[in-house]
Amino acid sequence: MRASELLAGAAALLASGVSAEAYLGFNSGNTLPSREAKFKKDWVQEFTTAQNLKNSPGVFNxxxxYTNIQAYSQTSEPIEAFEAAIETNTKILLGVWASGTNTIEPEIKALQNGIAKYGKKLTDLIIGASIGSEDLYRVSVTGIQNKSGVGAGPAELVKFISDWKKAFQGTAIANVPIGHVDTWDAWTNGTNKPVIDAVDWVGVDEYPYYENGKGNNIENSGYLFDRAYDAIEGAVGGKPIWVTETGWPYVGQTWDQAEATIKNQQYYWQEVGCRKLFGKVPTFWYNLRDSNPDNEMKFAITDNLSTTPHFDLTCPKTFKTTPKASSSSASATSAATGTGVSSPSSMESGSSGSGSSGSGSSGSASSGTASSSEPATVTAPAESAVATGSATSVKGVSAAAVAGMTLLVGVFAML
Known part of the structure; x- marks a missing residue:
């Protein structure tokens, strides 16, 4: 084999072996349940609670x-969550609203203003940026049937991604990984492949609770989640998957076979969070605190931001969801038909306002998510949650990456 071929193979191996840190976090909108704007002190309280949860399987830091813009701002005022994150050393996944607008300039400007104000203290905390949230779901047949609001198509999202990269080219966050967040069956829809090609990672909102007609009782929740996750893996061509929303409500209506109880909330935490996600996949749980008063379903794992949650967060050593049972369920590909539900957050899509609140709204029937795009201003369109992490420094390097580096060294030695 020629050295050039070895080099190409090593580079491919290296690229595939470098992965994002398995971040642990929660979603957070920019308004309180009262619809009042959140300010620095509100986020400091959230971030402090998240990092000190009793019996947590890891530090949710x-x-x-859902937006870069402070709630109800008439200008591109940076969201005060930035300053709170700096004070509590909390990593940030940025969000940019992309539905119902022909520009993301207000979002870009707000982040630029934030960087100008806080500099390296802010940019070092940014782990990723998501351009759009559940926009593809909203323009899907299911999204339209569920009256989920104005969305955005693949061409629009690809343009916004390009606009974002141009705006931050040559800056401290130029290499931050860019993604897009959507319902799981949006990613398995072939017409959306241009978005997959344009991003560095794919963000998935998945809620088995809303999976009507698929046996969505709590005992089957782990299998339904695995089936959706497997379907995404088969569709995204090796792109890293970030689970940007998932959870189970403890209050709310019975959704087909799914019941909202604290007992079921704990079961889901264990069978999906502990077994499948925590420490393995970048995960943003839905949710630490409920924010949307219009959502009948309540997903918070704690009351009044107490560090003692509704249930014991300890992860068990064994699980009831088995790989064999998961694979024996209906095929993931055939299931990707959009009969699930949109996330509670997507129901609050940013209509008029540059801020999003990040509370869940009532689930619709899309791809099984709990939507959380919540805008609260009267100027720019609302922003959905995304990630901007300081991807300039890769924090996780797998064994495959090390092997790739070793191979590269050998290749150069032969040249």
Whole structure:
């Protein structure tokens, strides 16, 4: 084999072996349940609670925001979550609203203003940026049937991604990984492949609770989640998957076979969070605190930001969801038909306002998510949560990456 071929193979191996840190965080909108704007002190309280949860399986020191813009700002005022994150050393997944607008300039400007104000203290905390949230779901047949609001198509999202990269080219966050957040069956829809090609990672909102007609009782929740996750893996061509929303409500209506109880909330935490996600996949749980008063379903794992949650967060050593049972369920590909539900957050899509609140709204029937795009201003369109992490420094390097580096060294030695 020629040295050039070895080099190409090593580079491919290296690229595939470098992965994002398995971040642990929660979603957080920019308004309180009263619809009042959140300010620095509100986020400080959230971030402090998240990092000190009793019996937590890890430190939840990351946050997924829905916008860069302070709630109800008439200008591109940077969201005060930035300053709170700096004070509490909380990593930030940025969000950019992309539905119902022909520009993301207000979002870009707000982040630029934030960087100008806080500099390296802010940019070092940014782990990723998501351009759009559940926009593809909203323009899907299911999204339209569920009256989920104005969305955005693949061409629009690809343009916004390009606009973002141009705006931050040559800056401290130029290499931050860019993604897009959507319902799981949006990613398995072939017409959306241009978005997959344009991003560095794919963000998935998945809620088995809303999976009507698929046996969505709590005992089956782990299998339904695995089936959706497997379907995404088969569709995204090796792109890293970030689970940007998932959870189970403890209050709310019975959704087909799914019941909202604290007992079921704990079961889901264990069978999906502990077994499948925590420490393995970048995960932003839905949710630490409920924010949307219009959502009948309540997903918070704690009351009044107490560090003692509704249930014991300890992860068990064994699980009831088995790989064999998961694979024996209906095929993931055939299931990707959009009969699930949109996330509670997507129901609050940013209509008029540059801020999003990040509370869940009532689930619709899309791809099984709990939507959380919540804008609260009267100027720019609302922003959905994304990630901007300081991807300039890769924090996780797998064994495959090390092997790739070793191979590269050998290749150069032969040249």
């Amino acid at each position: 990351a946050v997924r925001l």
